[in-house]
Amino acid sequence: MSAPDLLYSEVEEDLRAGVRRLLRDRCDWTSVLARCESDQPYDLDLWRTLAGELGLAALLVPEELGGAGASARELGVVAEELGRAVAPVPFLGNLLATTALTECADAEGVRELLPRLSDGSLVGTVAVPLTTAPHAPFPSAVKAEGATLTGTITSVVDLEVADRVLVPATDEDGPALYLVDTSAAGVTTTPATPLDLTRRIGTLDLSAVVAQRVGGDAVRVLRRALTVAAGTLASEQTGLAQLCLDSTVEYALTRYQFGRQIASFQAVKHRLADLWSGVSTARAAARGAADALTGSGEETELAVAVAQAYCSDLVVLAAEEALQLHGGIGMTWEHPVHLYLGRAKSSQLAFGIAERHRARIAELVGLES
């Protein structure tokens, strides 16, 4: 295996600049906070702009299927920026759905669906608990009889804005994937009150719902979608960690105590220096995963597991350090640190906590207990 390219290309930097500009204009934290308290926590207008103008909703979908035909490397850069803005858009759910459906593009209706998921006119997600690790066993919560599904799946990401849900289910032939329209009869979605106010989850109840079976090797397709999402999440976590660091540095330079900027105290400087080192390491690990995701196989799985094992703890550390170094103001509702912490802690749980990824690494490199 050749060494991964861990830098950003010029094209990637251009893409980043475009996304960042848009998010700066349309997604500052005050509006994110206001949105969290409204009955429309997601900014679907922003999502449609990101999707329609920048092609972010379906970077990995090939152009002939209506997507942007980009690679996981560019996807990683976009995820960093979305993380850096704690953007309330259905990025993760849609990523899961489009990645999985691209693999099943031969199935009836899927080919027509992908362009609509790509341009933001429809939102998709995959019905697994957000905590599902890529290597977890195929879910068994839903049973398929004939073409009707019955079962309950909790903690489905982006469910409340999803128009289509890809549901892993077991039928007489074993594991399969079914496409469900959320407006179909027998579908109930119940939003949960989330720890992360910027990324929502909900429960999907299916009661004899008529659904369409889509082709492909369901186990492999689901695993690939989860692997891509988990690897991309590492980039999002890196972006969020960078945000935590940057805003804490900024605050430490402006806050005076004992007649000095608190940033001039060595105890504070050293913690920020350590955090900076951690963010640098997270970036390398996340880039390693993004680069590896352009391929497949065990090397890819390993790179993703390493990135998740590192980044998901680091982002929590970054948010917790940010809170501590902001002092009392960080504990208030008006200040955005709590948004960062909620996102950081929930994303640590997403696609499996670090421990689960370490267990997978142990299998992959022969370090079993």
Add this chain to the structure above:
Amino acid sequence: MSAVTAEELRERVRAFLAEHDPAVEDRLDFLRARFDAGLAWVHYPVGLGGLAAPRQLQQVVDAELEAAGAPDNDPQRIGIGLGMAAPTILKFGDDEQRRRYLRPLWTGEEVWCQLFSEPGAGSDLAALSTRAVRDGDEWVVDGQKVWTSLAHTARFAILVARTDPELPKHKGLTYFLCDLTDPGVEVRPLRQITGEAEFNEVFLTGVRIPDSQRLGEVGQGWQVAMGTLMNERVAIGGSNTARESGMIGVVAEQWRQHPELRTPGLHDRLLRLWVEAEATRLTGQRLRQQLAVGSPGPEGSAVKLAFARLNQQISGFELELLGEAGLTYDDWTFRRPDTTDFTSRSAGYRYLRAKGNSIEGGTSEVLRNIIAERILGLPAEPRTDKDVPWKELPR
């Protein structure tokens, strides 16, 4: 010369190997010829062992030569020369100095060491008091250096000395290339925590250094030394590319070979360390890739910091993993090694030696200051001594 491509380089190496068969040619002759062919460090200028090629292409050359069974220049043994002396000579030296020193440095015929630290000047390097006084075309040097790694194997040293005590401490320094075989240089072993003497005390008494061995302007020693230290951090942090190389590989092997030593708690710690090591390795790789397109920045400090912490954690872990065997030590015999040997000595040695990783090449505390100030732009530590003439500073 326009930039060389990987394919052209491969061609060059093949042509070189056609003329110089490593199986029959004398090792040193081979290395000298490789240098002259510009295949030593390809990013160096033509005539100085390089081809002015992009730095990352070195791996193409190394891989080709390794596959052909060619000898290397034993980079472990000449690390200070390669990592610190050479880039400093290249950047600040004159043509004469570059021609004189770089080739034997690279082939390993002449080993280099670093005469910076003094008993009264460690982290605060600019406080050093070794004096150099001009006498015609020469400088007369008097002082004492300490913790000088591998000085006993070295022929030359990079040396910082005070040439004007009337000036503030950063301004009165000058940088020299010192021949350790000159009269007045005395290298004494300094036994260390591991039992061996990898570093030394070096006493300089009336050592006469020709002015032609001055590097950079008189009084510019601090700037030159900063360049060296930046390179040092890159050299320390930027080695090892393969997964599970270094100490994590050692403990991973212990784990695989000794199922009887495994416990759930140790397993969890091993995997945490494995992930840290892998992520840190990628960070070093990313740094090298940045380096290949730019120049060493303070980012090297981050890798050095992480590397030190990790080495210490892993070596401590290894002793716990080994249990009873962790109570023993391989060899306390006093000796003067010619490399730092992390892999072929015992776990106890590794544990003790790793303690130096957060001190040598700048302590972890000083590195954190550097990251905080140069990268994050936080306020500098208060400096009461900055504008005071050196001779008036309290010591």
